[in-house]
Amino acid sequence: MDKLSALTLFVATAEHGNFSRAAEHVGKTPSALTKAVAQLEAELGTRLFERTTRRMALTEAGHIYLDGARQALMQLQLAGEGVEQLQYELRGSLRITAPPSYGPAFLARVCCRFMRDHPQVHLEVELSDTYEDLVDGGYDLALRDGPIDLPGVIAQPLRTNDLLLCASPAYLARKGSEVTMHNYLEHDWLIFRHPLLNRHFWWMQQGGERVRLAQPQPRLASDNYDFLLACLLDGQGLQFVPQWSAGPYLQRGELVEVMPEVWREPSAFGPWIHLLYLPHRRNTRKVKVFIEYLRGHWA
Structure with missing residues (x-):
């Protein structure tokens, strides 16, 4: 042998x-x-x-x-x-890990375009909220928000992680009242639960003033973002939604931004989505090309 x-x-x-x-x-x-x-x-x-x-x-x-x-x-x-990489056509496999919410929001479209253009590359995409170890998992690339101070890992910002307060037109028509800083507790809320997130208050910015708002009692709370998003689109309440997820629904009129003059400060997930990879993957052509597709999607 x-x-x-x-x-x-x-x-x-x-x-x-x-x-x-x-x-x-x-x-x-x-x-x-x-x-x-x-x-x-x-x-x-x-x-x-x-x-x-x-x-x-x-x-x-x-x-x-x-x-x-x-x-x-x-x-x-x-x-x-x-x-x-001396060949013109990309070949081999590419292993990626990302949170589940990224899949339907944008990652599926990026992967499908990449596969159409590079049929000799086999993608393996693991969608998990667990912060997988890139070495042990054999991953070429990770997309993450949240903590990125990982030893021996390169982190590059991909796009902002701004939060918008959104509701469906059906919900706003049913409630019949404008959402304000004074009456927000009277509304139905859909709230995402996660160990990193504070359950008691939010920090907001309005007109340059920093305001601490008590979190309302949620009508619905869940640790699954896509489940909450489906209920938001069905008109069940208000929800803070990342801009990278809300964009297409806002464009189609399926969601409306509420209180646009009020900005929620970044949560523990931080103000950016980051690309994470190991130093020896820095010049791997498959990784570089896939990153170009991600950046092109947001351009």
Whole structure:
């Protein structure tokens, strides 16, 4: 067995914790993985795993060797991508992670356009509110709002994350009253719940004055943004909506901005959506081109 294959099987074994699960993941037999690890241990003259009848775990030498093996495989992958980039047509795979709300708001349209233009690239898009580790998840690119002070990760602002207070025309017609800073508590509210967000008050700006508003009792609260947005469009109340999500509905008249003279200060999610990627992905052509598509969408 060649050294590259042995390293690949060793890394798979270490990541999955036993030969059977790793073999299923890489499409090999458990005996092939056992043989690969035994070959490496013979070459190194030391054990990489401690094995018992119930479990296996990396030795100290195994941990050191795993770090080196991952780096070697990553460098080979980057070298292969560099050769691919000599071709005119983009090829290979591109793994992206983003919050679920980005999918219907804009990411699906960007991905579809990208796939039409680059049919040899396979996209894998994971929509999750969890802040996935780019290394462990094998992601090429992440789109996130919120905390971005992650070690070893490059963050670039993509677009602003401004919040607009919106309602449907049907809701405003039904309530029959203008929304103001004085009567906002009398209205029905749809409020997004998240561990990072304050549940008691909002900071607002009006005419250069900073005002603290008590949060109303919500008619509907949820931790799922798209669920709340559907209820907003159905006329069930008022909701703060990011401009990147509200834009198309405002243009079509399905939503109306309320109290446009009042600006809500950025929440814990921050004033920007950011692009996150690892330093060694900085010059990967697939990543650079996809970022161009994202920026082009907002242009």
